Amino acid sequence: MSSKPLALSVKLIVLGESGCVLLLRRSMASKNNPGKWDLPGGKADPCETLDKSARREVFEETGLDIIIGRILGAAESESPDKRIAYLILEARAESNEVELSDEHDAYTWVSPVDLPNYDLLPQFRPVVDACAKR
Amino acid sequence: MSSKPLALSVKLIVLGESGCVLLLRRSMASKNNPGKWDLPGGKADPCETLDKSARREVFEETGLDIIIGRILGAAESESPDKRIAYLILEARAESNEVELSDEHDAYTWVSPVDLPNYDLLPQFRPVVDACAKR
Numbered sequence: 001m002s003s004k005p006l007a008l009s010v011k012l013i014v015l016g017e018s019g020c021v022l023l024l025r026r027s028m029a030s031k032n033n034p035g036k037w038d039l040p041g042g043k044a045d046p047c048e049t050l051d052k053s054a055r056r057e058v059f060e061e062t063g064l065d066i067i068i069g070r071i072l073g074a075a076e077s078e079s080p081d082k083r084i085a086y087l088i089l090e091a092r093a094e095s096n097e098v099e100l101s102d103e104h105d106a107y108t109w110v111s112p113v114d115l116p117n118y119d120l121l122p123q124f125r126p127v128v129d130a131c132a133k134r
Numbered sequence: 135m136s137s138k139p140l141a142l143s144v145k146l147i148v149l150g151e152s153g154c155v156l157l158l159r160r161s162m163a164s165k166n167n168p169g170k171w172d173l174p175g176g177k178a179d180p181c182e183t184l185d186k187s188a189r190r191e192v193f194e195e196t197g198l199d200i201i202i203g204r205i206l207g208a209a210e211s212e213s214p215d216k217r218i219a220y221l222i223l224e225a226r227a228e229s230n231e232v233e234l235s236d237e238h239d240a241y242t243w244v245s246p247v248d249l250p251n252y253d254l255l256p257q258f259r260p261v262v263d264a265c266a267k268r
Contacts, residue, residue, distance in 0.1 A: 006185040008184055
């Protein structure tokens with residue numbers, strides 16, 4: 001049980017051609033978890049619906065337009081001053097051409113069976129492994 | 135894939151004495167799912183952190199103060215004009231004395247093994263059944 005404030009982040013399993021999943025590598029200048037593979041998405045903006053926040057975050061990080069699908073699951077992480085609750089959505093990208101922001105230094109489209117081989121942020125391991133098994 | 139706006143609702147598995155789980159029965163005047171058993175919680179207020187929305191909603195519906203624990207999962211439902219994404223949190227109640235609002239007409243503290251016997255809103259079945267198995 002924790003009394004830290006709980007913030008919301010919306011993350012996406014973005015599917016591209018052939019059902020591959022988009023992973024982004026956190027830049028070495030990142031304060032948290034540099035070099036780890038991450039899912040696109042981020043903090044939900046309280047002035048937007050969740051789908052709008054999700055589309056905006058993915059576009060800012062990748063230049064991709066997405067169509068949002070099912071709710072896949074939830075996850076959490078904790079920092080010294082807060083907890084983050086992640087809502088994880090499925091999405092389909094309308095193209096495979098990614099343009100990264102400064103936040104990430106690499107991207108990859110991963111076949112579901114190869115997902116377990118990536119050094120992913122640990123809070124997303126269960127939901128990503130479940131994708132690998134589908 | 136859906137283009138409906140996606141709204142957030144925060145729902146709680148509230149644990150009381152002896153690890154029993156609080157269920158609330160939707161009033162017969164409810165527009166949606168009258169008579170079904172529900173979890174406490176509701177729409178997240180964009181001006182609040184998630185934990186504050188959760189505590190406020192539970193207090194309005196039950197008069198209970200809660201301490202929020204882990205993120206247990208996610209769920210979704212759909213209406214003609216929108217989708218709702220549910221983030222489901224564990225919480226502990228500081229008392230077992232419930233005062234209902236007009237939204238519900240009954241409450242019960244259920245032993246985890248008895249949870250499968252309740253006519254619950256279907257979107258919460260998986261996460262509630264997972265509690266029953268713990």
